[in-house]
Amino acid sequence: MQSTPPLEQLLASAHVVSLPMRVKFRGVEVREAVLLDGPAGWAEFSPFTEYDDEESSRWLASAVEAGWLGHPEAVRSWIPVNATLPAVSAEQVPAVLGAYDGLHTVKIKVAEAGQTLADDAARVGAVRNLLPDAAIRVDANGGWSVPQAVSALRMLSVFGLEYAEQPVATIAEMAAVREALRGSVLIAADESVRKATDPLAVARAGAADLLVVKAAPLGGVRRALEIVAEAGLPAVVSSALDTSVGIGTGLALAAALPQLPYACGLGTVSLMAGDVATPSLVAVAGGMAVRDVVADPELLAHFAAPAERQQWWLERIRRCHALL
Incomplete structure (x- = not known):
């Protein structure tokens, strides 16, 4: 299994987006997510906002695997x-x-x-x-x-x-x-x-x-x-x-x-x-x-979350990283 990258590396690779929904789903009308540009590819960290840090840390572990280790071999296309x-x-x-x-x-x-x-x-x-x-x-x-x-x-x-x-x-x-x-x-x-x-x-x-x-x-x-x-x-x-x-x-x-x-x-x-x-x-x-x-830079910019929500998500990554 991959080692956890330094926090600073995760934060430097992070893009926080806010995506409108066509129809409300699970009470969500706007979906927020963090996209991480890792050496093995793009990864996503998007636990729902009500999840605590312990549960959310598993989502960060998944993002680290995808972005820093890559996916296992496929048996179907x-x-x-x-x-x-x-x-x-x-x-x-x-x-x-x-x-x-x-x-x-x-x-x-x-x-x-x-x-x-x-x-x-x-x-x-x-x-x-x-x-x-x-x-x-x-x-x-x-x-x-x-x-x-x-x-x-x-x-x-x-x-x-x-x-x-x-x-x-x-x-x-x-x-x-x-x-x-x-x-x-x-x-x-x-x-x-x-x-x-x-x-x-x-x-x-x-x-x-x-x-x-x-x-x-x-x-x-x-x-x-x-x-x-x-x-x-x-x-x-x-x-x-x-x-x-x-x-x-x-x-x-x-x-x-x-x-x-x-x-x-x-x-x-x-x-x-x-x-x-x-x-x-x-x-x-x-x-x-x-x-x-591959995330599109123009879309990342277009759907960039407001500054206060970006800060909220980056702080969440800091807390979850400490639990990995």
Whole structure:
């Protein structure tokens, strides 16, 4: 594994950007990120602002790996990608999905605060009506209780679900939902992997049928590959609302996995109204070619964050660097 570069080197390579969203996602209307110009390539540090320094330090470790060590060897050059649909109204579904090219798989956000199961059913139904042959998966981000999840997924299963991602918050709850729905809906673990002190606990508990893995929250591509290998479960690679640079790291993870049975959640740049690379790393015909991503100096300047936000992020890097 690479040694951690000096703090001064990270700060000197940093470009802080503020990117507007086309549609609000996870409550985010403007996505901030730090792009690092490392000797092995461009890297991204963009933990969500509410994450503490300990959790965020894993994102910095991932950026250091990408920018100072580079990605591991790829075993495939093309990655199938799903579209991601935020918790929009059913009427907005065609417009949001219209930003994607080649819709074979759609991940739909459900269990949004302030919404109802009827809202979820209308959204999922709108996708199924629009795309009768697409694979559909839903993501609750741990927003349901066990009874709510079992009831909701039984209802939504009439639309044909590939799987349900993180329907409940805890591993014990995940195991209960999986047991109740065994044979009807597959259960995928996301937060139970990337936000857990022990990312393998969900696999040991038999609480999921597959894992959703994100390179940055797990500390980098190599660490994510180790977790998938040790868990012994199929994996879906996803992103965390990254710029094209961060998506490039996700592609590197997907490209290095020995098996890739599912389309990956790496299409979120299409939800943004700005980016840092030309061309943006977005899906074409339902997938992406694996390639290096280079930040565009003009875009970095155009989307540069205000001075106070730049300082906020640089201070965050200082604190996280001390934890590496």
